[in-house]
Amino acid sequence: MVEHDKKFLAQVIYTFTNEEFLVNLTNSLIIFLFRFTIALLFFIVGRKLVKSFLSRYYKTHAFKAIDSSFKTFLSSIIDTGSIIILIIISLLIIGFQHTSLIAFLGSIGIGIGLALKDNLSNFVGGLIILVFKTYSVDDEVEIIGNYGIISSIDVFSTTIVTFNDDIVTIPNGNIINNQVINYSKTPNRRMKVVVSVAYDTNIDQVFQILNDLVKNNENILKTPAPFINIEKYNSSSIDIALKVWTKNEVYWSTYFTILKNIKPAFDSLNIVIPFPQMDIHIKHQNLYNKSS
Numbered sequence: 439m440v441e442h443d444k445k446f447l448a449q450v451i452y453t454f455t456n457e458e459f460l461v462n463l464t465n466s467l468i469i470f471l472f473r474f475t476i477a478l479l480f481f482i483v484g485r486k487l488v489k490s491f492l493s494r495y496y497k498t499h500a501f502k503a504i505d506s507s508f509k510t511f512l513s514s515i516i517d518t519g520s521i522i523i524l525i526i527i528s529l530l531i532i533g534f535q536h537t538s539l540i541a542f543l544g545s546i547g548i549g550i551g552l553a554l555k556d557n558l559s560n561f562v563g564g565l566i567i568l569v570f571k572t573y574s575v576d577d578e579v580e581i582i583g584n585y586g587i588i589s590s591i592d593v594f595s596t597t598i599v600t601f602n603d604d605i606v607t608i609p610n611g612n613i614i615n616n617q618v619i620n621y622s623k624t625p626n627r628r629m630k631v632v633v634s635v636a637y638d639t640n641i642d643q644v645f646q647i648l649n650d651l652v653k654n655n656e657n658i659l660k661t662p663a664p665f666i667n668i669e670k671y672n673s674s675s676i677d678i679a680l681k682v683w684t685k686n687e688v689y690w691s692t693y694f695t696i697l698k699n700i701k702p703a704f705d706s707l708n709i710v711i712p713f714p715q716m717d718i719h720i721k722h723q724n725l726y727n728k729s730s
Contacts, residue, residue, distance in 0.1 A: 477528040514593040560594040563610030577622040634675035657692040
C-alpha cells in the first residue's frame with residue numbers, strides 16, 4: 439500500500455513538473471485571461487452602448503407616445519433583459535459551450551425561480567395593473583393605507599409619493615390582493631367637510647352660512663346638489679356635514695378654500711366652534727354628610 443502511494447505521488451509530481459504540461463497550462467491560462475479580458479471589455483462597452491441607445495430611444499416621439507404608466511415598466515424590462523443578454527454573450531466569449539451554458543442557465547433559472555417566487559407574483563401583478571389600468575402614473579390613490587400620488591410602476595413594485603413627501607414602495611403582488619382606491623379614475627369627486635358647533639347655536643343659521651359658501655364657490659358643481667345636514671350629536675358639540683362635488687383637478691384647492699372661509703363666516707355671526715368640555719354637578723347634601 440505504501441509502495442502504491444509512493445508511485446502515485448511520484449506520478450503527480452512528474453505530471454506537474456512536466457515541461458509539456460506546464461507549457462499547456464500556461465497557454466490555457468493566457469488564453470483564458472485573454473478571453474476573460476475581451477468578455478469583460480465587451481460587457482462594459484456593450485452596457486454603455488445599450489445605455490446610450492436607450493437614452494436616445496427614451497427621447498424619441500415613439501417612446502413618449504407610450505402610456506406613462508407603461509414607460510417605467512417597459513424600461514425596467516429592457517434594462518434587465520439587456521444585462522442578461524450581455525452576460526450570456528460574455529460567457530460564450532470566455533469559452534463556455536452553448537449546450538452546457540443552456541443547461542447551466544436552466545438550472546440557475548429553476549433555482550432563482552424557486553427563490554424569487556414572490557417576485558414572480560409581483561411581476562404578474564405589475565402586468566395585471568398595466569393591462570387593466572388599475573391606476574396610472576400621477577394618479578391620486580390610497581393603497582394598503584398609503585395615500586399619495588403614483589410616482590412609478592416598475593417590474594416588481596409601485597412607488598407612491600405621499601403628501602408628507604415620503605416615498606413608499608409597495609410590491610405589485612400585494613397591491614392586486616388588496617383594496618385600491620383611485621381618486622383620479624373619475625372626473626368628479628365628492629368632498630366632505632364636518633364642522634362642530636355649540637348646542638345653543640342656531641342650526642338654520644349655520645346651514646345658511648354653509649349654503650352661501652357653496653354658492654359663492656364657482657368650483658363646486660350644481661349637480662349633484664350640495665348636501666348640508668346634521669351628522670352627529672357629540673357630548674359637547676353638534677357635527678354639521680357639508681358634502682359637495684367638484685372637479686378632480688381643483689379638489690384640494692376648493693377643499694382648503696372652504697376650510698379657510700368657514701371660521702371668518704362663523705365669527706361674523708358669533709357662532710362658536712366649541713372645544714371638548716364637561717359639566718360637573720356636585721350634590722351639596724352628600725358633600726356635607728361626608729364631611730361631618
